[in-house]
Amino acid sequence: MATNPLIKIMEPVLALGFLVHIIWALIITLKNMQARPVKYNKTNQGVNSAWSSRNMLILGGLVFVFLGIHLYNFWWKIKFAGDPLLEHIGVEQGGALVQMENSYLLVSELFKTSNLYCFIYIIGGCLLGLHLSHGFWSAFQTIGLNNDIWRKRFYFLANVIGVIFALGFSIIPIYFMIKF
Numbered sequence: 001m002a003t004n005p006l007i008k009i010m011e012p013v014l015a016l017g018f019l020v021h022i023i024w025a026l027i028i029t030l031k032n033m034q035a036r037p038v039k040y041n042k043t044n045q046g047v048n049s050a051w052s053s054r055n056m057l058i059l060g061g062l063v064f065v066f067l068g069i070h071l072y073n074f075w076w077k078i079k080f081a082g083d084p085l086l087e088h089i090g091v092e093q094g095g096a097l098v099q100m101e102n103s104y105l106l107v108s109e110l111f112k113t114s115n116l117y118c119f120i121y122i123i124g125g126c127l128l129g130l131h132l133s134h135g136f137w138s139a140f141q142t143i144g145l146n147n148d149i150w151r152k153r154f155y156f157l158a159n160v161i162g163v164i165f166a167l168g169f170s171i172i173p174i175y176f177m178i179k180f
Helices: 005-035 056-081 103-113 115-142 148-179
Strands: 088-093 096-101
Touching: 005 056, 056 103, 056 115, 096 103, 103 115, 103 148, 115 148
Parallel strands: none
Antiparallel strands: 088 096
């Protein structure tokens, strides 16, 4: 990833997307709260909606904390602060030897030496999966694709995407917890 020019282009685009998403989510949540200052008389909300849809702001805040931990432990250290574990190694690319930092050592040492970080990453990955799952299917609902046929399909696909992201973020710490 360190030498891929597409990553260098997408990194600031992704960061801007996160900022716009966070600001927009806060604005919409505040407008929703102001629109109905008197809360509904709740009985059993679980029948009508998923936990993640009722708690998107809380879930988003927890994902934000996870993102901060992730960026500090890897992106910040690789890009700015440095770390003794980021020794330079030679990697062959296209017949040439390219010098780059050993980011594998940074990742592996964090997860080998701290079960706490392993659990944080597993929980953070699951929270991210829940957040993305709800966000995916509700995006289709927002644009009007929410009839009885498509809603079930999008909801199923959203759950698959959520599980893929949860497993994707969890598999690395699980690997180091099992192996070491």
